[in-house]
Amino acid sequence: MTAPNNFKAKIKRTITSVLPVAKNRTGHCSNCGQCCYLPKKCLFLKIKGAKNYCSIYKIRPLNCRKYPRTEAECLTPNTCSFHFKKE
Ligand code: SF4
Helix, strand or coil: CCCCCCHHHHHHHHHHCCCCCCCCEEECCCCCCHHHHCCCCCCCEEEECCEEEECCHHHCCHHHHHCCCCCCCCCCCCCCCEEECCC
16 A cells, blocks of 8 residues: 655655665666655755756755655655566
8 A cells, every 4th residue: 555645654754764675676766856745845856947856965865865665655656767576
């Protein structure tokens, strides 16, 4: 079951971000920026034309670095270029 898109889920992702990324995750980030809207637009998200970028990229928190850490935590399956192989 997918987590809801609210601040409670974000807090949970923040706490679980100390755990490893699921081994069945494949792909790479295509900078679509959709995870920067979970659950509201991040203050550090900057938009230049069609490009999204993080203004604190080098020091971004673990939950951003690891998103989507697991399939259950992935709230952007239609746009995210990470995928999870069926185990
Ligand atoms: S939703 Fe996925 S592809 Fe898009 S910015 Fe986040 S991690 Fe990258």
